[in-house]
Amino acid sequence: MATIVQGTPEAVAEPVDYLNVSHTWKSWLFTTDHKRIAVLYLISITLMFVLGGAAAVAFRINLLSPEGVFSAETYNRLFSMHGIIMVFFFLVPSIPATLANFLIPIMIGAKDLAFPRINLLSWYIYVVGALFAIYAVVRGGVDTGWTFYAPFSSTYSNSYVLAAAFGVFIAGFSSILTGLNFIVTVHKMRAPGMTWSRLPLFVWSNYATGLIQVLGTPVLAITMLLLAFERIAHVGIFDPNIGGDPILFQHLFWFYSHPAVYIMILPGMGVISEIISCFSRKRVFGYNFVAFSSMAIAVLSFVVWGHHMFITGESMYSSIAFSILSFLVAVPSAIKVFNWTATMYKGSISFDTPMLYAFGFIGLFTIGGLTGLFLATLATDVATHGTYFVVAHFHYVMVGGMVMAYMGGLHFWWPKITGRMYSEAWSKFSALLVFVGFNLTFFPQFILGYLGMPRRYHNYPPEFQTLNVLSTAGASVLGLGYLLPIIYFLHSLKYGARAGNNPWGAAGLEWQIQSPPTTFNFDETPVVTEEAYNYGPVEEIVG
Amino acid sequence: MAETIVPVGHEPVGHEPPPEVTHLRHHFATTEQQLDASMLGMWTFLITEVLFFGGMFTAYAVYRFMYPAAFASTSVYMDVWLGGINTAVLICSSLTMAMAVRSAQLSRERPLVLFLILTMIFGTIFLVIKYIEWHSKWVEHLVPGFNFQYNEAPQYTHHAQILFFLYFCMTGMHALHMIVGLGLLTYLLIQAIRKVFTAYYFTPVEMIGLYWHFVDIVWIFLFPLLYLIGYHHPK
Numbered sequence: 001m002a003t004i005v006q007g008t009p010e011a012v013a014e015p016v017d018y019l020n021v022s023h024t025w026k027s028w029l030f031t032t033d034h035k036r037i038a039v040l041y042l043i044s045i046t047l048m049f050v051l052g053g054a055a056a057v058a059f060r061i062n063l064l065s066p067e068g069v070f071s072a073e074t075y076n077r078l079f080s081m082h083g084i085i086m087v088f089f090f091l092v093p094s095i096p097a098t099l100a101n102f103l104i105p106i107m108i109g110a111k112d113l114a115f116p117r118i119n120l121l122s123w124y125i126y127v128v129g130a131l132f133a134i135y136a137v138v139r140g141g142v143d144t145g146w147t148f149y150a151p152f153s154s155t156y157s158n159s160y161v162l163a164a165a166f167g168v169f170i171a172g173f174s175s176i177l178t179g180l181n182f183i184v185t186v187h188k189m190r191a192p193g194m195t196w197s198r199l200p201l202f203v204w205s206n207y208a209t210g211l212i213q214v215l216g217t218p219v220l221a222i223t224m225l226l227l228a229f230e231r232i233a234h235v236g237i238f239d240p241n242i243g244g245d246p247i248l249f250q251h252l253f254w255f256y257s258h259p260a261v262y263i264m265i266l267p268g269m270g271v272i273s274e275i276i277s278c279f280s281r282k283r284v285f286g287y288n289f290v291a292f293s294s295m296a297i298a299v300l301s302f303v304v305w306g307h308h309m310f311i312t313g314e315s316m317y318s319s320i321a322f323s324i325l326s327f328l329v330a331v332p333s334a335i336k337v338f339n340w341t342a343t344m345y346k347g348s349i350s351f352d353t354p355m356l357y358a359f360g361f362i363g364l365f366t367i368g369g370l371t372g373l374f375l376a377t378l379a380t381d382v383a384t385h386g387t388y389f390v391v392a393h394f395h396y397v398m399v400g401g402m403v404m405a406y407m408g409g410l411h412f413w414w415p416k417i418t419g420r421m422y423s424e425a426w427s428k429f430s431a432l433l434v435f436v437g438f439n440l441t442f443f444p445q446f447i448l449g450y451l452g453m454p455r456r457y458h459n460y461p462p463e464f465q466t467l468n469v470l471s472t473a474g475a476s477v478l479g480l481g482y483l484l485p486i487i488y489f490l491h492s493l494k495y496g497a498r499a500g501n502n503p504w505g506a507a508g509l510e511w512q513i514q515s516p517p518t519t520f521n522f523d524e525t526p527v528v529t530e531e532a533y534n535y536g537p538v539e540e541i542v543g
Numbered sequence: 544m545a546e547t548i549v550p551v552g553h554e555p556v557g558h559e560p561p562p563e564v565t566h567l568r569h570h571f572a573t574t575e576q577q578l579d580a581s582m583l584g585m586w587t588f589l590i591t592e593v594l595f596f597g598g599m600f601t602a603y604a605v606y607r608f609m610y611p612a613a614f615a616s617t618s619v620y621m622d623v624w625l626g627g628i629n630t631a632v633l634i635c636s637s638l639t640m641a642m643a644v645r646s647a648q649l650s651r652e653r654p655l656v657l658f659l660i661l662t663m664i665f666g667t668i669f670l671v672i673k674y675i676e677w678h679s680k681w682v683e684h685l686v687p688g689f690n691f692q693y694n695e696a697p698q699y700t701h702h703a704q705i706l707f708f709l710y711f712c713m714t715g716m717h718a719l720h721m722i723v724g725l726g727l728l729t730y731l732l733i734q735a736i737r738k739v740f741t742a743y744y745f746t747p748v749e750m751i752g753l754y755w756h757f758v759d760i761v762w763i764f765l766f767p768l769l770y771l772i773g774y775h776h777p778k
């Protein structure tokens with residue numbers, strides 16, 4: 001039967017799914033199907049990723065030589081646009097708006113998110129925000145860094161701060177709506193039998209992310225608004241000349257932007273739980289601990305923002321408190337890493353591409369997390385603050401962690417999303433490129449930072465050149481590693497083998513339905529009778 | 544039919560009306576699930592709003608703590624009477640909004656329309672009074688960024704400017720929410736006149752009701768902070 005289908009695909013009517021149900025532009029732009037909206041998001045954030053990546057390529061070229069290629073001005077704009085685009089227009093929406101948007105309703109046995117039209121609205125809002133950011137780039141960019149620190153951004157910078165800040169402000173609402181939709185969906189849309197303790201950990205981590213999006217993002221919105229008032233009308237709120245307090249800007253900004261780090265990493269942790277469990281053929285070790293560590297991270301993330309301000313005029317006593325609290329947030333993160341490792345112990349491990357990314361995640365996130373503790377320590381932060389050590393640290397978390405998880409998740413669910421398999425050999429090769437390229441790019445930056453090279457300078461003393469050249473070489477490898485998947489993913493859409501419903505033999509509701517799913521996911525609402533990750537004893541699978 | 548009282552949650556079992564009446568959307572299993580989801584969504588949105596205003600309240604607290612004397616000097620310009628009347632007006636509008644929600648739940652069409660109109664009238668009165676207050680500030684050159692001059696106590700000019708900015712920012716953001724609320728009420732009114740809302744479907748009335756109460760509560764915090772604390776009579 002299967003061979004007949006493969007031999008003459010034209011002869012057999014393709015089953016209807018969410019992709020082929022309609023092909024018009026309208027059916028995409030006015031869709032309320034969470035899966036189609038996820039695809040729209042996927043395309044949009046990939047474009048923004050390429051744009052942000054291009055800026056990174058440009059400034060890495062600049063750093064090949066100690067004198068630099070570009071002017072200081074141009075260099076400032078390049079790294080600022082890289083940061084703004086990558087943080088607000090790629091990392092924040094990355095997994096929630098694409099994979100989670102696609103998967104959460106399916107994983108909990110629902111036909112759609114609770115508010116399908118709001119879901120579509122969030123994509124449009126995102127696009128408008130992104131257009132503002134692109135406008136800022138086209139007009140000549142922003143030179144404030146992604147943090148928009150006042151009073152430079154509000155008074156002195158003569159770049160396109162308003163357009164970029166407005167883009168960030170608008171995109172924030174798309175993030176809020178996504179989080180709100182997830183919270184309500186997880187509370188109210190679960191299928192019969194899908195209790196909280198049976199939820200896949202991916203759902204738990206995106207639920208926790210939703211909480212942060214809803215609680216944190218509005219503070220960013222009001223901060224950007226105050227900044228805009230200050231810049232347009234010089235009202236004085238962040239202007240130290242008349243008694244305004246720039247430190248207040250930093251407090252408000254980091255009240256969002258530290259938790260935003262967890263908006264960016266928590267969904268990735270959820271992906272890793274799914275992948276590790278599937279490719280180890282085991283239930284995630286300590287399910288409850290992993291689930292509640294997501295919630296603990298969400299809560300603690302709101303009380304550590306001061307660790308960004310140890311050297312910017314914060315009182316010593318707040319610094320001590322923020323330092324201790326920052327150490328605390330490492331505990332739930334460590335719980336996750338230990339439990340993933342324990343999940344693999346005596347598991348039946350296979351080395352498919354998603355699992356390679358998961359391995360990469362565990363190693364790199366651990367390095368990123370532990371170096372975070374160096375920065376949470378008051379004395380070492382004074383020495384390393386504002387150096388490449390910080391740059392390397394957060395890239396190990398954001399790129400080594402989150403982007404790895406995002407890539408792993410894409411490779412894991414691509415057969416479900418598109419119904420096709422990509423090239424196994426190419427995907428493994430590019431996973432290797434990403435891992436090697438990433439480490440080559442960012443490990444030298446730890447050393448550079450330790451040696452005292454400050455971030456955000458377009459030139460540097462000649463003795464730092466070797467490490468900078470290594471870093472740029474790594475960035476080229478990394479760039480190739482990101483480019484290849486774009487090519488073989490697109491190729492697979494047309495030429496990839498049919499994936500079947502469950503190519504990995506994975507547990508979870510999403511693998512029990514058709515690939516790609518139908519518009520309403522399930523013919524009948526499923527009744528859940530078992531816990532998540534019910535893989536059974538390892539021996540049976542192996543035999 | 545309109546006079547039949549159907550207590551909420553006690554609809555006759557097995558007699559759920561067709562989707563034209565319940566407005567049940569395809570991805571929900573029951574009307575109860577749909578109502579629950581909508582309400583939770585609204586509460587979540589209001590939490591977002593709390594944090595949004597929270598940023599401004601934080602800024603207010605910080606500057607008040609830093610410059611108490613300048614802040615006290617500005618209270619001369621706050622019209623406690625107009626602010627007080629506005630507080631009363633808003634509390635009345637909250638009452639009529641609550642009555643509107645109850646009318647919708649009981650399928651009482653005419654009272655629903657009446658209470659919605661009353662709520663809109665109170666909301667409009669609030670905005671008119673607010674406009675009068677802002678206008679007098681404009682005349683007295685107290686708008687930061689446009690025409691700010693502080694003759695009351697020149698030594699506090701800079702710090703008073705920050706207070707007045709916060710005043711305009713907070714009351715302006717609040718008024719913007721009122722205007723959005725009036726737009727939503729207009730939508731409700733049109734739907735109510737079309738007799739869309741019944742005991743089987745009153746979700747939008749209840750949601751927008753929550754929003755309206757929230758906007759009122761924001762004012763309940765703004766009024767004492769901006770008008771009453773440090774108040775002393777104008778000379």
Ligand SMILES: [Cu+2]
Pocket residue numbers: 257258261304305307308
């Ligand atoms: Cu932080």
